Structure formats: structure tokens, C-alpha cells
Amino acid sequence: MNALTLKNLTVPGRLRDVSLSLGPGRLIGLVGPNGSGKSTLLQAVAGLLPSTGEVLWNGRPLAEIPILDRGRQLAWVPQEVHFEFGFSVRAVVAQGRYAHGDDDVGVEYALARMDLTSLADRPVNRLSGGERHRVLLARALATDAPIQAWDEPLAALDARHALQTIALAHERREAGGTVVLSLHDLRLAHRLDEVVVLHDGTLVAHGAPQAVLTPELLLTVFGVAVRSGPGLILELP
Amino acid sequence: MPVTLAGFVALVILSLGVGDLWLGPVRIWDGLWRNDELASVVIYKLRLPRMLVACLVGASLSSAGLVMQAYFRNSLASPGLLGVSSGGAAGAVVAIGAGWAMHSLLVVPAMAVVGAFVATGAVLVLARSGASTERLLLAGVALNALLGAVTSYVLSNFTLSYERNAQIIFWLMGGLEDRTWEHVLIASPAVIGAALLWPLGRPMDLLSLGAAEAQSLGVNVRGLRRRMLILATVLTALATAVAGTVGFVGLVVPHLLRLLVGPDHRRLVPLSLVGGAAFVLACDLIGHTAGNLRLGIVTSLIGGPFFLWLLRKKP
Numbered sequence: 001m002n003a004l005t006l007k008n009l010t011v012p013g014r015l016r017d018v019s020l021s022l023g024p025g026r027l028i029g030l031v032g033p034n035g036s037g038k039s040t041l042l043q044a045v046a047g048l049l050p051s052t053g054e055v056l057w058n059g060r061p062l063a064e065i066p067i068l069d070r071g072r073q074l075a076w077v078p079q080e081v082h083f084e085f086g087f088s089v090r091a092v093v094a095q096g097r098y099a100h101g102d103d104d105v106g107v108e109y110a111l112a113r114m115d116l117t118s119l120a121d122r123p124v125n126r127l128s129g130g131e132r133h134r135v136l137l138a139r140a141l142a143t144d145a146p147i148q149a150w151d152e153p154l155a156a157l158d159a160r161h162a163l164q165t166i167a168l169a170h171e172r173r174e175a176g177g178t179v180v181l182s183l184h185d186l187r188l189a190h191r192l193d194e195v196v197v198l199h200d201g202t203l204v205a206h207g208a209p210q211a212v213l214t215p216e217l218l219l220t221v222f223g224v225a226v227r228s229g230p231g232l233i234l235e236l237p
Numbered sequence: 238m239p240v241t242l243a244g245f246v247a248l249v250i251l252s253l254g255v256g257d258l259w260l261g262p263v264r265i266w267d268g269l270w271r272n273d274e275l276a277s278v279v280i281y282k283l284r285l286p287r288m289l290v291a292c293l294v295g296a297s298l299s300s301a302g303l304v305m306q307a308y309f310r311n312s313l314a315s316p317g318l319l320g321v322s323s324g325g326a327a328g329a330v331v332a333i334g335a336g337w338a339m340h341s342l343l344v345v346p347a348m349a350v351v352g353a354f355v356a357t358g359a360v361l362v363l364a365r366s367g368a369s370t371e372r373l374l375l376a377g378v379a380l381n382a383l384l385g386a387v388t389s390y391v392l393s394n395f396t397l398s399y400e401r402n403a404q405i406i407f408w409l410m411g412g413l414e415d416r417t418w419e420h421v422l423i424a425s426p427a428v429i430g431a432a433l434l435w436p437l438g439r440p441m442d443l444l445s446l447g448a449a450e451a452q453s454l455g456v457n458v459r460g461l462r463r464r465m466l467i468l469a470t471v472l473t474a475l476a477t478a479v480a481g482t483v484g485f486v487g488l489v490v491p492h493l494l495r496l497l498v499g500p501d502h503r504r505l506v507p508l509s510l511v512g513g514a515a516f517v518l519a520c521d522l523i524g525h526t527a528g529n530l531r532l533g534i535v536t537s538l539i540g541g542p543f544f545l546w547l548l549r550k551k552p
Contacts, residue, residue, distance in 0.1 A: 048449045071455020078450060084310045085445050085500035095443050099455030102439065143454070 001059045003147055003178035004045060008053035014040040015201045017053070022180065022194070024146070027173045029189040029209070030182035032198035033222055038182040039079055041198065042149045045180070046076040057147065071099030075140035079151040079182075081132045086123030089116055092135050096142030107142050113168060114138040115161070130156045137165060148172055150181040154188065163236045166191060186213060186222075197221060238504070241511050248518040252288045253280055255522060290416040291521050291532075292514035293424040294480045295490075297472035298322075299513020300434055302487020303505055304469040307445040308462060309364070311373055312495075313547065315487035316473040317540075319373070320380030321356045322484065325477030326408045327384040328352020333404050334391035346423045346478035353474035356380055357466060411481035411533030413521050420479040430472045431510050437465065438503035445502070483517070483533045485540020490516050492547065 004022040009015060015037045022028055030038045044051040047062050047070060055062040057073055065073070075096070083092075093116070094107045111117050114134040119127070124135055133156045140148055148169070154162040166188065169179040173193070181192075189195050190209045197205040197212060199221045205212045215226045254260040260268065260276050268276030302315040316322045332338045332348035363376035392405055407414075440461050443451035452458040476483065490513045491505065498504050517532065520539065524530040530538075 043449065046453050048452055067452065067457045068455040071453065074453070076449075076453040078447070081447070082310075083446055084312060085495070087442070087446065087500050091442075091501065092446065095446070095454055098439070098443060139454075 002056075003058060004180070005056040005059070006045065006053065007056075009041070009044055009051055009055060010053050011037075011040050011044050011049055011051045011201075013201075015044065015051070018198075018203045019053075020196065020203065020206060022178060024178050025173055025176050026178055026194055027169050027192045028178070028180045028194045028196060029192040030180060030196050030198065031184070031186060031189055031213075032204075036198040037201040038198055039151050040201075042076065042151050042180065042182060046070075046074055046149050048076065068099050071143065071145075073145050074147040074149060075143040075145040077133075077136045077140045077148075077150040077153055079155070081136055083125040083132065086125045088121050089124055089127070089135050089138075090120040092124050093138045093142050096139040099143070106144055110138040110142040113141060113164075115164075130158060130161065133157060134161060137168075141168070146177045148177060148179045148181075150179070152182050152184070154181075154183055154185065159234055160236070162188075163234060167236060186218070189213065238508060238511075241508055241515065245511050245515040245518075248515050248522070249288060249292075252291065252518050252522055253284050255526060256284065286418050286421050287413050287416045287521075288518065289421045290424055290479055291413055291517045293421070293427045294413075294476040294483060295486060295513035295515070295517030296431060296510040297424070297427045297476040297513070298483060298486035299490035299509045299516065300431060300487075300506065301469040301472040301476075303491040303502070303509045304434070304437075304441070304465045305487065306491060307441040307502065308465050308469070309373060310445055310447070311369075312492065313488070313544075314373055315485070316469070316476075317482065317484040317487065318377045318544075319356070319360050320377050320384060321353050321360070321470060321473045322477050322482045323381050323384040323388075324356025324359075325349040325353040325474040326482045327387045328355075328474075329408050329478055329481075330388045330391050330405050333401055333408070334394070336401075338404075342419055342423070346475060349478035350471060350474040352384075353470045353477065356384065357470045361466075408477075408481040410531050411477075411483035411536075412531035413480055414531070416479065424475050424479045427472055427475050430468050430475075433464070434468055434506055434510075437461065437468075438501075438506040441465070441502040441506075442500075445500070481533060484537045485544065486513060486516060486536055488547075489536075489540050489543050492543075 002021045003024040006018055006020045009018045018041060032038050043049045045055055057065060093110055094104055097103055097105060111120050114137055116134055116138055124132065137153055153165050157165060169181060172179050183189060192209060194207065195209045195212045204221060205217060218224050218226055250262060253265050258279055264273055264276045267273035268280040271277045298316055305314040306312050328348035328351050329345045332345050337344045359380055360376055364373045440456045443454055443456050444461060448458050491509055494505055494508050494512050520535040521532050524532055524535040
């Protein structure tokens with residue numbers, strides 16, 4: 001059964017008739033120019049935006065899933081964060097256990113995975129942008145939800161934390177989870193299982209990165225030409 | 238919490254003891270058990286109802302402020318600044334000015350609730366949740382001015398009765414003078430409101446960091462917000478109906494508590510109830526030992542500078 005199924009998903013003015021099936025145990029990248037509907041798609045999939053069409057999680061229509069259960073099945077990481085109140089990093093990560101009755105299971109592990117253990121008692125409104133994003137990723141990890149929807153998780157991160165995040169996504173996939181993340185780095189997109197390309201709110205292509213991200217598509221959708229040559233390839237030591 | 242409770246109990250004893258006739262703890266005790274006739278009359282006729290109204294008003298306004306801050310995700314939101322208190326006052330003033338208040342004791346609080354809900358509705362239209370401080374404060378400024386105009390209109394058009402005007406002035410400058418058991422009764426539903434607020438602490442934690450985030454983590458945001466808004470509005474209206482507009486309680490108390498114990502709403506909800514009651518008791522004590530300053534004046538004298546300090550501190 002598919003982890004995520006979208007049928008004619010439409011958000012007025014932002015997303016038009018997107019139909020997709022995403023399997024379990026897959027790592028999927030969502031790419032497209034600014035304003036192409038990546039964030040909108042992730043939010044609609046997470047049930048956070050009014051939309052028409054159908055969204056199914058593990059074959060079950062989203063509308064039939066009680067909100068508390070949703071918190072256990074899908075973790076969404078927003079693209080922008082603003083923390084008004086000075087909760088500690090640990091307290092924010094522990095919010096990921098809300099739908100599990102605040103049992104705090106896996107909170108320390110999530111903190112450690114995102115290199116936050118030393119910052120655990122720091123108020124979140126005194127962190128840098130990248131640190132705040134790591135807090136949100138740790139919170140998503142703490143939910144232990146099988147479906148993870150991350151909106152540009154890499155944009156604010158330094159090179160090492162970006163690679164760690166990709167490694168983490170691979171781990172979730174190995175464990176049978178589904179990870180959908182939007183990203184701008186088309187080279188990093190090649191490290192994922194599947195790529196979904198959005199343009200002006202419509203689905204343009206979906207498939208393996210090598211098959212989808214062709215020079216023709218990159219030129220028409222992104223307006224960039226491809227040239228291979230000596231470049232910098234970064235990986236975790 | 239133990240410190241707050243101890244302070245609260247001390248203030249309760251003080252507020253029963255301090256006045257034209259000073260009563261020590263022993264006489265208060267005797268008075269409460271009616272073993273001391275004079276003390277008994279002073280306590281039961283004057284000080285106990287006033288003390289209880291002060292507690293109810295303080296707990297209501299402070300918890301309403303806490304709820305509004307979580308709702309709007311802005312630590313400067315509060316019943317006074319957003320105009321909800323003014324809405325309640327305008328409702329009460331209209332009821333008095335039009336002479337409806339004579340028919341039943343419940344008319345003024347009912348109209349205060351109506352007025353407060355109208356104001357809350359307007360704030361919601363003007364400033365959605367997560368609104369910037371500027372937007373929120375400007376909405377409050379506009380609303381306070383508009384509701385002030387309503388009140389002035391009533392004042393200028395019903396100048397016939399000196400007594401009514403005196404009553405209206407009372408609502409404009411909140412105070413606790415001559416509060417009776419009737420007022421305790423009117424404000425008492427606040428206890429139910431406070432009880433309903435109790436379980437909302439945890440979901441309010443999540444909501445205070447973002448509505449979409451909270452929903453994605455399993456919080457029924459729509460239901461939670463509706464409950465928060467109704468509770469905050471009713472609590473503000475009840476407080477306003479018995480004490481007039483008492484500013485800054487909902488701003489100062491949650492802020493001080495956050496500085497002391499952090500932003501966890503599971504602790505802040507009970508603390509804001511006790512702390513709010515203690516704050517208003519203290520302000521009332523200061524007011525009538527410093528030569529009959531009205532409660533609303535004292536809270537504004539403390540809250541005004543505090544608010545300016547917060548505004549300066551905020552990025």
C-alpha cells in the first residue's frame with residue numbers, strides 16, 4: 001500500500017490537480033523554482049491547508065483520521081520558524097511526544113541526533129536560524145512518525161548538518177518510513193530515491209532523479225543550463 | 238508555587254486587616270467566627286466581599302491575558318491593550334446609560350459580556366493570530382478609541398442623572414469601592430472559567446509556538462482556539478462587570494511569572510490565577526493605604542511603565 005496518495009489535490013491559486021503515489025520506504029525530493037507550490041503541497045499533504053481533491057495516508061482518507069492520530073503518523077517541519085516564547089530546546093523537542101501522551105520517549109536520542117544535547121537547556125528564541133531548524137527536525141524525529149514531510153530542511157543548515165540530515169532521512173527510509181523533503185540543491189536531489197518536480201503549481205515530472213532531472217527539464221523549468229566539470233563534492237567523513 | 242501561595246495568603250490576611258479599623262490576625266479570626274461583633278461586621282459587610290471580588294478580578298484578568306498571549310503568539314497581547322476590557326466597559330455603560338441596569342442585577346454583566354465579545358470579534362478581524370506587535374497594538378488603539386467614543390456618547394447624552402454618571406465614571410476608572418456580595422456572585426462564574434482553563438495548559442504550549450505546527454503535532458487547533466477565545470473574553474467581561482476597566486493586570490502578571498518559572502503553560506495557568514489575585518489584592522492595598530487611589534489607577538501606574546519597558550526590550 002502507498003504511504004501517501006494524492007488525487008487531484010488542489011489549493012486555489014497555489015496548486016492545481018496534483019495526483020501522486022508515494023511508496024513506503026522511499027526518500028522523495030520535492031523540487032521546483034520559488035513559488036512553484038512545494039510548501040503548499042507539503043502543507044496540504046499534512047492536512048494543514050484547506051484543499052480539494054483527496055489525500056490518503058496509508059490508504060486512509062485524511063479527513064477520517066482524528067487529529068491526535070495524525071500527530072503520530074506524519075511529522076511536518078515548517079520552512080520558517082519564529083519562537084515568541086523562550087521554551088528550552090528540550091521542551092520544544094519533547095512537544096513531538098504530545099500525541100503519545102507526553103511520554104518523552106526518544107527525546108534525548110532526537111536531541112543527540114541533531115547535535116543539540118549541549119544546547120538542550122537553551123531558550124529557543126536565543127538560537128541562530130540554523131539551530132532553530134535543527135530543533136524542528138529533532139522534534140519531527142521525536143514523533144517517530146512513519147511519514148516525514150520536511151519543508152526545505154537544508155536551506156538554513158551548514159554543510160555538515162545538511163549532510164547529516166540527508167543521512168538521517170536515509171535512515172528513516174531504511175526503517176521503512178517515507179521521507180518527503182523539498183530542496184533547492186539539485187545536486188543533493190540526486191542522492192534521493194525519487195524526485196517530484198513542480199512548476200507553477202502543477203506536477204511536471206516524477207521519477208528517479210537521473211531520469212527526471214534532464215538538461216531539457218532543467219532549462220524549461222528552472223531556466224538553467226547544465227555543464228559537468230570539476231566541482232566540489234562534499235560527504236560525511 | 239509555594240512562594241506565590243504564601244504571598245497570596247499574606248495578602249488575604251492583610252486585606253482583611255487593613256483599613257480605617259485595623260484588625261490583627263486574632264481579631265480577623267474571631268471576626269470570621271463571629272466571636273468579635275465589630276470585627277465580624279467589618280469583615281462580612283465590607284472587607285471579605287471586596288477581597289473576594291479583588292481575587293476573582295485579578296485571577297480572571299491575569300489568566301485572560303495569559304490565554305490571549307498564547308493565542309496571538311505575542312507576549313504584548315492582553316485584555317486591556319486589545320480593547321476587550323473597553324468592550325466590556327462600553328457594554329456595561331450602555332446598559333447603565335439606557336437605564337436597563339435597573340431591571341435586573343444581571344443586565345450589566347450580560348451587556349459586559351456582549352460588549353467584550355464584540356471587541357474580541359473586531360480584534361480577530363483586524364489582527365489574525367501570529368500578527369505582528371504593530372498590527373496587534375494598532376488594532377487595540379483603534380478599538381479602544383472607538384469604544385471610548387461609544388462611552389463618551391452615552392455620557393454626553395445621559396447627563397440627566399448624577400447617579401448614573403457616577404456609576405459610569407466608576408466603570409471607566411476601575412475600582413473595588415463598595416463591592417458587595419452581589420458583586421462576588423456576579424464574578425463567581427470566573428471560578429468555572431478557571432477550572433475549564435486548567436486542562437488547556439499543555440496544548441497552549443504547542444499553540445504558542447505556531448498554529449500549524451501545533452496541529453501537525455496532534456492538537457485540535459480550531460477547537461482549542463475557540464475555547465481559549467471564549468474563556469478569555471468571558472473572564473475579562475466578568476472582571477470588567479464588577480470592577481470596571483482595570484488595566485495591565487493581564488500583561489504584567491503573566492510576564493512576571495514567565496520570568497520566574499519559564500513559559501510552560503501547565504505551570505503558568507494555575508500560577509496566573511493565584512498570581513493575578515495576589516497582584517490585584519496588593520494594588521488595592523497600596524491604593525487604599527496611599528489615600529484612596531482607585532484600583533485602576535494603581536494598576537496603570539505600575540503597568541504603564543512596565544509595558545513601555547517591555548516594548549523597549551522587544552526586538
